[in-house]
Amino acid sequence: MCGLAGLIHLDGRRAADPAVLEAMNATLVHRGPDGEGVLISGPVGLASRRLAIVDLHPRGNQPISNAAGNCHIVANCEIYNYAEHRPALEKDGYRFKSHTDTEVILALYERHGERCVDYLRGMFAFAIWDERESKLFVARDRFGQKPLYYAQHDDTVWFASEIKALLADPALPRDTNPVALHRFLAFGYIPAPDTAFKYIRKLLPAHTLVVEDGRVRIERYWRLDYSITHAPAKLADLEREVLDRLEESVRLRLMGDVPVGTFLSGGVDSNAVTALMCRADPERVNSFSVGFRNMPGDESRMAREAAQYYGTRHHEVMVDPQLCDVLPAIVRQYDEPFGDPSSVPLWHLNREAARHITVSLNGEGADEMFAGYVRHRKHELARYCYALPRPLRRSWAGLLRGLGANRLGRGHLLRRLLVFLELDEPSLERVYGQWAAFHFNDGLAGELCNPAFLACQVAADPWGILEGLFEEAGTDDPINAMLSVDAASFLTHLLVKVDMMSMAHSTEARSPFLDHEFAGFVASLPGKLKLKGATSKWILKRALRGVVAPGVLNRRKMPFTLPVNAWLRGELSDMLRDVLLDERTAQRGYFRLEALKRLIDAHLRNEGDHGYTLWNLLVLELWHREVLDGSVSPAA
Template sequence: MCGIAGWIKKGKIEKKVLENMTRVLSHRGPDGEGFYMNENPSFSVGLGHRRLKIIDLVTGDQPMSNEDGSIWLVYNGEVYNFKELREELTKKGHRFSSRSDTEVIIHLYEEEGENLLSRINGMFAFALWDEKKKKLLIARDRLGIKPLYYYVGEKEFAFASEIKSFLHLPSFNREIKGEAIHYYLFLQYIPSPHTIFKKVWKLPPAHYLLWEDGKIRVEKYWEVEYRDYPDKGEKYYRERLRELLEDAVKIRLVSDVPFGAFLSGGIDSTIVVGVMADYLKEPVRTFSMGFDVASFNELHYAKVASETFQTEHHEFRVKPPNVLELLPILIWHYDEPFADPSSIPTYMVSQLARRYVTMVLSGDGGDEVFAGYHRYLAERLLSLFRPFFFPFHFSPFLSFINSLPESTRINDLSRRLKRFLNRMDLPSAERYISWLLIFDLERISWLYTSEFEKKVKEIYPPDFLKKYFEKSLSLSTLGRCQYTDLKTYLPEDILTKVDRASMANSLECRVPFLDHRVVEFMASVPPHYKLRGFLLKYLLKKTFKDKLPPKIYFRGKHGFGVPIGKWFREELYAFTEKILLEKRTISRGYFKRKGIERLLEEHKRGRFDHSHRLWTLLMLELWHRFYIDQRLSNLTPSISVYSL
């Protein structure tokens, strides 16, 4: 895994700028760096690369070129089918100078141009400069596992693995997009192609960009289709899934460095570890993260899985002091406001794993691909029994339910009942989307200042989700929900979280459940094999029942939660109140003081669990203090949170 950066501009490229753009990504590639620079009559090109050595530790340095130096590549990721592609290309006369998967892309481009993307099985973000055609190709993998950003300036273009590289461009101004903050507050992330900064864009998953003579063209090269395919029978689906998923794990075990796996004790990570154990002669190294708060702690389940497969197991417990120490580090690595609190344990389990290994496998993507979220079950219940539940929506019973206090337990019943009953009168698209929102219109209305509300009134962030729900070709609600999650929540939240947290610790994370063959296959599986009655992940659990200890097979869905609700009522309340109500925060012009005070007071009293909303506001303000208020020379993750 690596970090990449590049710059095209009119006139000469300053080498020091390219070096700074690249070296700020050293956490993504601590094992070496390389540069390519070329001056043309009308513009200059520069490519930079930071390397984390995983495959071919001796001859795989980048930037890498073809035989005559007319094509240059910087690459971040892994091509899992590179051996087959290499053999095919060798037969066609291509000569290889390394054992790396990177070189395969260069020669495949010589054969097929941009169409090479359909041939690759992997996770990747790369940039390829074609000197003969004076053309730049940048591309991102199908599911969005690896990140790629680009900056469009006056007579210049730049790209990088992370936004922080652009801060070193002489022309770059840290101008905030107001609409990005609006999106963030609803979704807890800023969706593609937007970013927090003006002139900076995310390249969406499954897309490539061509730069040629100052003109930019962005194209999609892959799509997954959830449609209503003919039913081939459960036996066929179980056998085919087993074949695909075992191979997906197997090809991700190719490595020249030590590796292991994240193990939460849930269905997904347990299956991954179980399949790994079949292929490895030595014990799998496994890593888990837990909490002292019982309802959020899964370490006992991880221990059950570890004992079943006799792994070399390591674990750690997260406590509130760890969180405050981590905040500047998380803000630095995520580059823009990002409010998924599970970034905390993800960072810490990555830090733990990096002490022992350089690469891990994880079970990320399992909920989206195999139908594991509780909201899928809620939609099933409402679709089947809505006529029965509907009278409760207009009865005193609903008023009573809405008056109940909310605990901070991960599966609090009153909170779930409120969400369930208050959504039943919505159309299916709006109802499903409402499960995914952090703030709703009502709370936004008493939070925003009138000035900020005017700036963003033309934008309705839930429409970002709705367009995918309505675009899905599936006739089933489950298929539409899965497609929406696969296109939004998975790449924008889950994969962003895992990439930044793991790469912050120079750790590569591979995700076998997101092998595109597995994703495409599961999209073709009829809904009743994914959600059978009220059993989530039916096909996955039945197929790999032999890999699941009974305590894990029969346990309910837990989720990767963080006890921020408890922390915001106890250990972190004073800190959060101070930051959110300070004059500096209010003077930014986004929020009314009374709105923030109401959130704090309702949460503290236990009236509502506003923990995710408070976390979203806290991370936004701390991001401003870090990336906007600080000088570039002071931007470092070693800043104390108390000095922000």
């Protein structure tokens, strides 16, 4: 796994500047401490930082060139089927210089051109400069497990694993994108392809970017297909296929020449991965769990018991978050506002894991594949609420408001019920959006925002984004439609977190549930097999009977809730006031300070639950200070 960066001047006449490539590469040291390289080929520059996992020899350093020296690649990848392709490629006459998966991508490109991505099973972001055709070919994996950012300004196109590498070139303007910032306040992250910067964009998952003849072309090469559903006549056969495919995916992700571990909690997903890892290689597995002292919902005891059952070498990380020190470092790492507070424990977990392993496996993607979230179960509840006579709905809604349900936390059941009772109509999009709960609604925006910033809210249109994703789902199955939206939105946000928090500590995260062959099979199953009544992940749980530790499958799902309110009313209270009510914040022109003060005071006096909104506002201002006002150096 690595970090990559590069650029191309579209006019073809100006040579790439080695000093610029070196500066871009220097910002990515944390992604690749084991090697570095820069290649200049006329208008193109490629740069790489290497984290050696497959073929640890220096011959695996990048950029890698073909035997003729006219085709070059930099890649951030783990290709789990690369060894399968080598014999045929060697038979065709390709002469390999290394045993890396990166060089196999280059050979597949020489054989199949842009369709080389169809042959790759794994996670990747890579760039190939083909001197023969004067073509730059850039690609990102199907789910976006590996990041790829790009920018175009004047006659130059830049690309890199992280935004900080792009900003290392002073020729790229740092203008911000206020519409994207509004979307951050709504979602807690900035939906792709936008970023916080006007000229910088995310290359979407399963897309390629080609620069040829001075033009940029972006195309989609793969789509998770929910439209074709099937189920064998015998449920037992289906359960066996789910387990066999998942077991194969886990086994493939044990590939590498470095120590491997797993992040283990009390939940089904991480237990499934850990159990199957131990089946495949029982002597090799380190497991890691994280918890906060005196935190509600802490699963460290359950993880400890599961580790004992599987026989892993278990490491328990009980952390004091030290938020005032850690939060600015996390904000710097992301390069753009990112409001997920679970970044804090994940930061600590990866820091501890890096002392023992280089590669970790996780359960990411299972909720999005098998309907594991609460919102997947609430569509029917909304329909029942809507079926009630309107006067009764209004009466009940008034009663809930009188009880203060509108002031409860965004995840509280009574507040959700109030939202459903007040829905105009229970469309799938509205129910999904209400349960996903935008952090920054119209009323709050009108109260807090200055007029110029408020004017950007209409263009931000978070509801329109969700509605567009539902239109693209391509299925009438309501469960699968929601899962399609999950994969295209919330999952991409989670994968940014997984990548950034692992690579900040020079470790690699692998997600067996996101193997595209496994995910494609699961997507083809009817939603009723994923969510049956109130039981989420129904077919997965049946497949895992006798595989995971006793009690795991019957355990009530415990969302990983963080004490954000306690943090903001405790350790972070001074920072919250000092940062958000500071003159520097006022000079940004986004918010009315008096309105901010009222919101903060209400939260600190426990007169309302504004924890996640205030967290996002704090992250937004810290981002301005750490990234825009400060340097673009990687987080320490």
